[in-house]
């Protein structure tokens with residue numbers, strides 16, 4: 001284990017189901033980080049990838065022991081912020097809600113619908129109030145870098161959908177057929193259980209966020225396909241794992257060479273409502289990493 005205080009990484013990667021490590025990472029250090037919001041899902045793995053210093057975190061833990069509702073999303077994002085992460089690539093397995101989006105395709109989601117019920121999706125409260133803008137919930141520039149990286153790789157048999165609406169459900173049970181049809185009628189593209197808290201917290205932490213979705217199934221609405229199961233998801237992820245690693249590696253290289261300007265990096269500028277003299281000292285201290293830059297004269 002390494003002392004975390006000196007280690008920095010500008011690019012973060014969160015790996016979801018089936019993506020528990022980055023194989024090409026070099027000079028790897030495993031870091032145990034504590035945050036004011038508790039411990040993250042696992043140790044952070046920091047190392048060099050495509051010339052950049054990156055921090056990798058397995059969202060469910062490396063042994064996949066955390067259910068979506070039990071993932072410490074606040075600690076995860078705060079820990080990445082503590083390391084200096086400014087760009088975050090989040091990889092997730094998703095079900096498809098549209099016929100033309102097939103298992104093993106990739107989707108870069110640009111919108112979300114929140115159907116979660118038991119998640120803590122804000123750092124604020126305890127006397128400090130902030131309302132971030134979330135109309136465009138991902139960073140368009142980072143998503144563009146991701147799309148260009150995928151296209152440049154020209155991977156055989158890989159179809160990319162550059163936009164999509166990710167419906168985030170609570171889980172852990174998969175949807176009923178009636179729910180799946182309802183989400184289709186809402187125009188949702190893919191379904192998963194993890195991206196909403198992450199995207200909101202990343203925005204509050206002024207980290208640019210992009211959502212890379214690996215399609216694994218047709219959920220339970222498609223008349224010609226079996227209903228989703230963990231076996232089906234893992235089988236398709238297994239086939240896509242190599243592509244996912246290559247895509248992330250290429251994206252990191254491009255980000256390192258040419259880090260884009262992102263509105264996410266100033267998301268809190270006009271979001272904090274509480275007057276500084278009314279802020280409880282303990283909360284201000286807890287949120288210092290996020291708010292201090294806007295409170296100091």
Ligand SMILES: CSC[C@H]1O[C@H](OP(=O)(O)O)[C@H](O)[C@@H]1O
Nearest residue numbers: 016017068092093192193194233
């Ligand atoms: C293992 S099947 C369901 C599980 O897979 C997805 O995880 P992630 O978003 O972390 O890739 C989905 O959201 C569920 O958590």
Ligand SMILES: Nc1ncnc2[nH]cnc12
Nearest residue numbers: 093094095191192219228
């Ligand atoms: N059909 C589905 N529903 C929810 N999360 C998923 N992750 C992968 N496939 C899924």
